[in-house]
Amino acid sequence: MLSTLPASTFPSDPLLGNPFSAFDGGFPPWECPDIFSAFKHTKPVNSSSGSDELNQNHAKTKSDSDEPNRTNSVTDERKRRRMISNRESARRSRMRKQKHLENLRIQMNRFKMENRELSNRLRFILYHSRRTRTENDQLQSEHIMLRQKLSDISQILIFQQLQPFSSAWPHNSTITPE
Known part of the structure; x- marks a missing residue:
């Protein structure tokens, strides 16, 4: 205690004097x-996070009993190992999830490119299909026109071929009734 120590044991600064001069005589x-x-008789106050609970429980167990309790230390060790294992498992799970998301992004980009390519091909095919349909319609109308012309020409030829025979037939006016 301070009262039992002599004043000479405290360092004194010549400018400041003895800072403990009031205590030179000491207290009774x-x-x-x-x-x-x-x-x-007070327990120390500890600030802790959730991960320090095991350490606090372990400290409480040791402070409550003077003898080491093997079962508590074994269960605490198991809890600690399980906690570490769970953290590692969660880390691996997060990494798998991240890798899966990255693979999905890559696949999505690939599908977008493929979709763009297929869309371009479809537009090209539709363009050629319309063009072919238009050409086909033109050819069909031309076919109908040519068929009509052929029919007209055939009739004219048939009529011309029949014309020489018509002049050879006797007329009704020349036939006299008897």
Whole structure:
């Protein structure tokens, strides 16, 4: 305690003097407050996160009993190992998920490119299909026209071939009734 130490044990600065000069005489033991007695029976306050719970439980178990309790230490060790294993598993799971998402993005980009290519091909085919249909319609109307012309020419030829025979036939006016 401070009251039991002589004043010469404290370093003094010649400019400042003895900063503890008020205590040179010391306190009588009945007037000296024991400032450390308030802290003797209190437990330390710890700030912790969720991962420190195991350490706190382990510390409580050790502080509650003087002898080491094997079952608690074994279960604490198992919990700690399981916690580490779970963290590692979660990390692997996150990595798998990230890799899966990256693969899906790559696949999506590939499908977008393929879709664009197929869309271009479809437009090309539709263009040629319309063009072919238009050409086919023109050819069909030309075919109908040519068939009609052929029919007209055939009739004219038949009529011309029959014409020489018509002049050879006797007329009704020349036939006299008897």
